Amino acid sequence: MSIEVRDITKKYARFPALDNVSLKVESGELIALLGPSGSGKTTLLRTIAGLDFPDSNAGRIIYDGTDVTELSAYKRHAGFVFQHYALFNHMSISENVAFGLRVMKRSKRPAESVIQERVRQLLEAVQLAGYEKRLPSQLSGGQRQRVAFARALAIEPQVLLLDEPFGALDAKVRKELRRWLREFQDRIKLTTIFVTHDQEEAFEVADRVVLIDKGRIQQIGTPDEVRKTPANRFVAEFLDLPAEATASIPA
Amino acid sequence: MAGAASSFPTAARLHQPIRATSEPWYVKAILIGVVFAFFTLFLFLPLVVIFQEAFSNGIAVFFSAFTDEYTLHAIQLTLLTAAIAVPLNTIFGLCAAWSLTRFDFRGRSLLITLIDLPLWVSPVVGGLIYVLIFGAKGWLGPWLYPDADMLAHSAIARFLDAHNVRIIFAVPGIVLATTFVTFPFIARGLIPLMQAQGTKEEEAALSLGANGWQIFWRVTLPKIKWGLLYGLILCNARAMGEFGAVSVVSGHIRGQTNTMPLQIEILYNDYSAPRSAAFALASVLSILALVTLILKTFAEWRAERQLADAAASLDLPIKR
Numbered sequence: 111m112s113i114e115v116r117d118i119t120k121k122y123a124r125f126p127a128l129d130n131v132s133l134k135v136e137s138g139e140l141i142a143l144l145g146p147s148g149s150g151k152t153t154l155l156r157t158i159a160g161l162d163f164p165d166s167n168a169g170r171i172i173y174d175g176t177d178v179t180e181l182s183a184y185k186r187h188a189g190f191v192f193q194h195y196a197l198f199n200h201m202s203i204s205e206n207v208a209f210g211l212r213v214m215k216r217s218k219r220p221a222e223s224v225i226q227e228r229v230r231q232l233l234e235a236v237q238l239a240g241y242e243k244r245l246p247s248q249l250s251g252g253q254r255q256r257v258a259f260a261r262a263l264a265i266e267p268q269v270l271l272l273d274e275p276f277g278a279l280d281a282k283v284r285k286e287l288r289r290w291l292r293e294f295q296d297r298i299k300l301t302t303i304f305v306t307h308d309q310e311e312a313f314e315v316a317d318r319v320v321l322i323d324k325g326r327i328q329q330i331g332t333p334d335e336v337r338k339t340p341a342n343r344f345v346a347e348f349l350d351l352p353a354e355a356t357a358s359i360p361a
Numbered sequence: 362m363a364g365a366a367s368s369f370p371t372a373a374r375l376h377q378p379i380r381a382t383s384e385p386w387y388v389k390a391i392l393i394g395v396v397f398a399f400f401t402l403f404l405f406l407p408l409v410v411i412f413q414e415a416f417s418n419g420i421a422v423f424f425s426a427f428t429d430e431y432t433l434h435a436i437q438l439t440l441l442t443a444a445i446a447v448p449l450n451t452i453f454g455l456c457a458a459w460s461l462t463r464f465d466f467r468g469r470s471l472l473i474t475l476i477d478l479p480l481w482v483s484p485v486v487g488g489l490i491y492v493l494i495f496g497a498k499g500w501l502g503p504w505l506y507p508d509a510d511m512l513a514h515s516a517i518a519r520f521l522d523a524h525n526v527r528i529i530f531a532v533p534g535i536v537l538a539t540t541f542v543t544f545p546f547i548a549r550g551l552i553p554l555m556q557a558q559g560t561k562e563e564e565a566a567l568s569l570g571a572n573g574w575q576i577f578w579r580v581t582l583p584k585i586k587w588g589l590l591y592g593l594i595l596c597n598a599r600a601m602g603e604f605g606a607v608s609v610v611s612g613h614i615r616g617q618t619n620t621m622p623l624q625i626e627i628l629y630n631d632y633s634a635p636r637s638a639a640f641a642l643a644s645v646l647s648i649l650a651l652v653t654l655i656l657k658t659f660a661e662w663r664a665e666r667q668l669a670d671a672a673a674s675l676d677l678p679i680k681r
Contacts, residue, residue: 161564183567190568196561199670200583210569213579247670258565265569 111174111268111301112137118157118169127153128164129325137174138299140292142306142316146348150325151305152273158303159271160186173268189262193274195254197246203257204229204242210265232260235294252283272304276311288315309349313337321345411647414640426641434616435624435642438532442607442620443600446539450596451589454547458585461548462555476548479541488538488609495528495537530612535620538606543596550592550664554585557668587663594660598653602646621646 115133119126127150135141143151156162158171160183170179178186198206207229211220220228233239236256246254255275262270275291276284292315295302306312312319313333321328321336321344329341340346384392416423426432460466461473479487493499528534562584566576582589604622611618619627621642628639 159568161568183564184570184572186568187570188568190565192561192565194561196565198562198565198580198583209566209571209579213566213569213571213575261565261569 113158113174113269113301113303114170114172115154115158116170116172118154118164118171120153120157120162120164120168126150126325128157131169131322131325131327133320133327133330135301135303137301140295140302140304140315140317142304142312142319143322144306144309144312144319144348145322145328147307149322151307151322153325154322155271155273155303155305158269159183159188159190161190187265187267189265189267189270191255191258191262191270191272191275193277195246195251195258195278197254197257197261199246201245202242203233203238203244203246203249206246206257207232207260207264209261228264229260232264235263236260250283251279252287255279255287268301270300270302272302274305274307277306277308284311291315321348323348408647411640411643415637415644417640418635418637422635422637423641426635426638429638431616431619432624432628432638432642435619435621436645438535438619439601439621441532442536442539443597445536446543446600447593447597449540450543450547451593453544454551454592454596455589457548458551458555461552463560473552476545476552479544484542484603484605485609487541488606491534491537491541491610492529495534497529499529529610530614531618534610535607535618538610539600539603542603542606543599546596546599547589547592550588550595551585554588554664554668558584584667587660587667591657591660591664594653594656598649601649 113133113135115131118128118131120128129150131150131154133154143154145151153162157164160171160178160181164171164179170177172178173186183190198209201209204226208225211225211228214220229242230239233242236259238253238256238260241249241253241257246257249257255278259275272291276287279287288311291302291304304315316333318330318332319336320330321341323344329336329345331339336345337349337351340349340351345351427436457472457476461469495501528537562580563576566580571579602622603620604626607620608623611620611623613619613623613627615627625639625642625646628634628642629636
């Protein structure tokens with residue numbers, strides 16, 4: 111599914127979190143939103159998910175040609191993975207994954223046997239088969255994050271939105287999960303947008319990188335394009351590019 | 362192995378006193394002695410006296426106290442009052458905790474402060490408020506009582522009169538006063554818990570397609586259930602035991618508007634009744650208190666675990 115963000119503005123008090131942001135994500139693309147903390151990248155992701163809303167009449171969010179700006183998150187059907195996983199602590203791992211299926215309208219809800227089978231397949235896909243009965247508190251950070259992935263994928267979303275998905279993990283686990291995400295995405299071609307402040311992560315995983323600062327998009331491009339021709343001083347400095355790359359840029 | 366063992370405190374080491382905070386033995390002895398004396402004199406002894414007096418005329422007399430028509434009615438009225446006030450305050454408390462922790466609005470901190478008001482104000486004042494509002498000479502009196510002067514025939518007054526409903530010096534007044542006095546308990550138990558837990562799990566449920574109703578029952582309620590139970594227990598204990606506020610609005614009509622605490626006072630002052638009757642009824646309230654204490658300790662322990670879980674799921678150190 112393609113996603114279009116059109117002229118979104120959102121202000122907190124007087125300070126703009128998003129300032130006239132436009133972005134088009136093609137179907138099946140893996141996009142990284144990269145920027146320093148407080149740049150507005152998470153707000154942009156939450157706005158796409160329907161967890162935050164743009165100021166009134168300040169832009170549209172379009173899913174595959176359909177305007178979803180006014181729709182709440184629970185009608186958008188986007189898979190969202192939170193930085194600190196936000197698993198349901200009182201539910202077993204399998205109930206966490208099954209949640210999105212169990213809250214469906216009765217007419218759409220799959221049969222119990224189908225739910226069980228879907229949960230089994232998903233836990234297998236994230237290499238957590240055998241953990242069904244455990245509680246989130248009995249899992250490591252990396253395992254919890256994979257449960258969060260499985261839970262988001264259970265509703266068969268048309269788009270996957272990840273908020274600093276590896277931010278709370280240690281370096282080794284982070285690298286493993288990164289590779290897993292890339293392989294997973296190559297296999298099922300699910301449109302994916304993820305937020306990160308780690309440029310290495312963005313460049314290694316994403317098809318295209320969106321650089322954000324002060325609520326504005328500074329540059330959009332493939333990792334190579336961005337590194338070879340930084341659009342402005344912020345991009346060059348944020349990516350810590352050598353002096354010769356920055357020399358040609360007007361201040 | 363030796364290195365690994367020495368890096369952990371052994372059992373013996375854990376039981377060593379912590380030098381930096383230790384006092385001379387006699388200071389410790391005096392302090393502990395004072396605490397014990399205080400507990401015995403002010404908490405334990407009164408409890409013993411209640412049960413001793415209750416059974417002073419024998420077990421038969423103890424149980425005969427509960428055959429008295431007025432006493433039975435007082436117990437019924439107390440149960441009825443709690444059965445109305447506690448669910449009402451559960452709903453109010455949940456709404457208050459939800460809005461005060463989920464929304465940011467003008468006057469929020471003022472409301473958080475005001476929730477405590479019934480705890481600070483004398484219960485007698487709490488009762489008087491309702492007399493001033495709902496009493497025959499109160500603000501709403503003219504609308505509520507057909508015989509009060511000006512708007513003699515308001516529709517509400519006629520309705521209430523036709524159905525023989527009174528507010529002050531009647532059961533509705535007792536329920537109102539009790540609700541006022543017990544209002545803070547549930548909200549106060551929930552607000553810190555819900556603040557610590559945040560809204561991430563609710564947002565996750567929302568993104569998975571759950572509607573507000575499903576989120577409340579499947580995500581929020583299980584998260585807060587021990588904190589809620591803790592509040593419920595305290596609220597119930599206070600609702601059953603409240604004297605001051607209820608005393609003002611009750612009118613002390615035997616067999617009609619006397620709750621257990623009021624009935625205890627009447628029995629105690631009534632020289633024609635056996636003294637043990639007052640204490641028999643008092644012992645029921647004391648048992649309620651003891652059961653409350655046990656349940657409260659259990660719920661508190663579970664609620665703290667829920668709070669710790671919430672902190673652990675964010676990989677944060679536990680804040681107390």
